[in-house]
Amino acid sequence: MQLAKIHHIAIICSDYERSKKFYTEVLGLPVIHETFRAERNSYKLDLAVGNQAQIELFSFPDTPERISRPEARGLRHLAFQVENIDATVQELEAHQVSCEPIRVDDITGKRFTFFTDPDGLPLELYEA
The missing domain is CATH 3.10.180.10 (2,3-Dihydroxybiphenyl 1,2-Dioxygenase, domain 1)
Structure with missing residues (x-):
């Protein structure tokens, strides 16, 4: 395969x-x-x-609500790659979408943050 x-x-x-x-x-x-x-x-x-x-x-x-949290078994989150995480966070915040503080991935050294869609599904921004 x-x-x-x-x-x-x-x-x-x-x-x-x-x-x-x-x-x-x-x-x-x-x-x-x-x-x-x-x-x-x-x-x-x-x-x-x-x-x-x-x-x-x-x-x-x-449709029934999903009863799991991000750490439960199953799909954890959906990540979008962006070139400039700071600018993307500012754009989201201009639309009243709050983001978690930007963190650094210990393994890759890349910056990332999380936010949610209107149903609370976890979405991630991952800087290229």
Whole structure:
């Protein structure tokens, strides 16, 4: 087996319009395609992350809350690589998105911080 790259990350949100605005306007991810599936009363929004990956943003009626924390078993967080973490944090804060203090990775020496999406999903900025 030879896996080539990550194609997409799928996220189910609680409020489609709020999350769509966050990912497109606050994070600036371009829309590839948006689909409404009437039989499921569900939206699927494909968003580009650079030239390598996509986020699939889904809405479903009456989804249960995730009961785990970042240290629980399963997907821990989604990290975005940025060139200038200070400028990116300032842009997020201009949209009233709070970030944790910037830290340095003990292993790589790279700077990083965490913030959350509208549903509290943990997102990371990792400086190139």
